[in-house]
Amino acid sequence: MTALDPRPRTTTPLRFPAGFRWGTATAAYQIEGAAAEHGRTPSIWDTFSRVPGKVRNGDTGDIAADHYHRVSEDIALMRRLGVTDYRFSVSWPRVQPTGRGPAVRQGLDFYRRLTDELREAGIRPVATLYHWDLPQELEDAGGWPERETARRFGEYAALMAEALGDRVATWTTLNEPWCAAFLGYGSGVHAPGRTSALASLRAAHHFNLAHGLATRALRAALPAGSEVSLTLNLHAVRPHTQAPEDLDAARRIDAVGNRVFLDPVFHGTLPEDLVRDTAPVTDWSFVRDGDLRTASAPIDSLGINYYSPTVVAAGSSPAPSPWAGAERHVRFLPAPGPRTAMDWPVDANGLHELLVRLRDDLPGVPLVITENGAAYDDYADPEGQVKDPERVAYLRAHLAAVHRAIEDGADVRGYFLWSLLDNFEWAYGYSKRFGIVHVDFATQRRTFKDSAHWYAGVIARGGLEA
Ligand code: IFM
Numbered sequence: 001m002t003a004l005d006p007r008p009r010t011t012t013p014l015r016f017p018a019g020f021r022w023g024t025a026t027a028a029y030q031i032e033g034a035a036a037e038h039g040r041t042p043s044i045w046d047t048f049s050r051v052p053g054k055v056r057n058g059d060t061g062d063i064a065a066d067h068y069h070r071v072s073e074d075i076a077l078m079r080r081l082g083v084t085d086y087r088f089s090v091s092w093p094r095v096q097p098t099g100r101g102p103a104v105r106q107g108l109d110f111y112r113r114l115t116d117e118l119r120e121a122g123i124r125p126v127a128t129l130y131h132w133d134l135p136q137e138l139e140d141a142g143g144w145p146e147r148e149t150a151r152r153f154g155e156y157a158a159l160m161a162e163a164l165g166d167r168v169a170t171w172t173t174l175n176e177p178w179c180a181a182f183l184g185y186g187s188g189v190h191a192p193g194r195t196s197a198l199a200s201l202r203a204a205h206h207f208n209l210a211h212g213l214a215t216r217a218l219r220a221a222l223p224a225g226s227e228v229s230l231t232l233n234l235h236a237v238r239p240h241t242q243a244p245e246d247l248d249a250a251r252r253i254d255a256v257g258n259r260v261f262l263d264p265v266f267h268g269t270l271p272e273d274l275v276r277d278t279a280p281v282t283d284w285s286f287v288r289d290g291d292l293r294t295a296s297a298p299i300d301s302l303g304i305n306y307y308s309p310t311v312v313a314a315g316s317s318p319a320p321s322p323w324a325g326a327e328r329h330v331r332f333l334p335a336p337g338p339r340t341a342m343d344w345p346v347d348a349n350g351l352h353e354l355l356v357r358l359r360d361d362l363p364g365v366p367l368v369i370t371e372n373g374a375a376y377d378d379y380a381d382p383e384g385q386v387k388d389p390e391r392v393a394y395l396r397a398h399l400a401a402v403h404r405a406i407e408d409g410a411d412v413r414g415y416f417l418w419s420l421l422d423n424f425e426w427a428y429g430y431s432k433r434f435g436i437v438h439v440d441f442a443t444q445r446r447t448f449k450d451s452a453h454w455y456a457g458v459i460a461r462g463g464l465e466a
Helices: 043-047 071-081 105-120 135-138 147-164 177-187 197-221 244-267 272-277 290-297 349-361 391-407 426-431 450-461
Strands: 021-025 085-089 124-128 170-174 229-231 238-240 301-305 310-314 332-333 369-373 412-418 437-440 445-448
Touching: 043 135, 071 238, 071 445, 071 450, 085 170, 085 391, 085 412, 105 147, 124 147, 147 170, 147 197, 170 177, 170 197, 177 244, 197 229, 197 244, 229 244, 229 369, 229 391, 238 244, 244 272, 244 290, 244 332, 290 310, 301 349, 301 426, 301 445, 349 369, 349 391, 391 412, 391 450, 437 450, 445 450
Parallel strands: 021 085, 021 412, 085 124, 124 170, 170 229, 229 301, 238 310, 301 369, 369 412
Antiparallel strands: 310 332, 437 445
């Protein structure tokens, strides 16, 4: 068994269950551009990307993949792929520029048009309400470490449900709150770039609260049959050895990387060990009575974003660290095997491990892979082709791992490939290409990579060939 191919080759094609959802995913700030059009105001990423040294090459999302002006063209790409679902995010500052008050009509119109055209193309719209682009005004008022931001998010969710409830099939409240809380407020490598362990833990709690308030608001306004979900980038944590110190390192990362969200959302509790680990930073008195009950409002599925596993041993990690309460006890080791252009190890077994764990820990909760994919240094050759065999190998191995998890009893309902288009990869700017469609950012020309042709075949067959 190798990291690239987690199961022995068989001659039997791997068919996915009937009704399995096949999708691609994107996020507003990464593709839309049109940063100052029709009343949109700056988000924390507009601000952060202008701070010298924060984003590679000084790149910003001002134009990105210009999706705002190319919706129909991009939906035509999805038609060619044959996807059943499309996961996108709503830019909060485009629809409610100050994070307060009524919605801006033109902002809503953009998402009305997007969802209408998707439905005409027979593609289910899957909308994420928060993929990291907080209106700057709310950050200026304190951002996610402040409780008020969660309240504002609940109101924004109500407004969106009212406007698009008849068009969107699945609503995801938050995308990867771990990154937003711990990279945004802990290590500071993401917007808004703060470096405070306390702020990161407060933000994590307010994300849980915001998720609960939004779930309640969505349920109150949505028609029957709409689904509500949450997407987490769960860490497939592996101890380097079975030594007690390494096992403790893995426990700490599981607490502050995974259970910090899983426990409040699915059990209405805070992980006791996390509270102990973080005692030097906080007594968690910002968690008020009733918050955890609100956070644990039932949802219809859990979205999982997976890219690579996390191998840890006893040690310490450099400051500023995103790992509040674990930073002086844990060091991170490179997992063996091939790597993507992000220098992330390719290891599909980690996805299988995660899914099997969730099968056991969250019985009855349907699972959806809401992101999985890889960056490579792709380019269009003189014949106009983009050959990306490593990405095809990565995707094949990860889909095989999902299939194996389903055979092992995990209730996985769908797979969204990250990403439809090359796009703004946060602190890496445009230097990393995750798309299965190549974007020439000078001309905005879109070209199917080999992986896009391959994925279209997978969708058409409903699985992997032998
Ligand atoms: O591009 C990001 C996405 O916005 C969130 N999940 C991980 C992707 C790759 O880094």
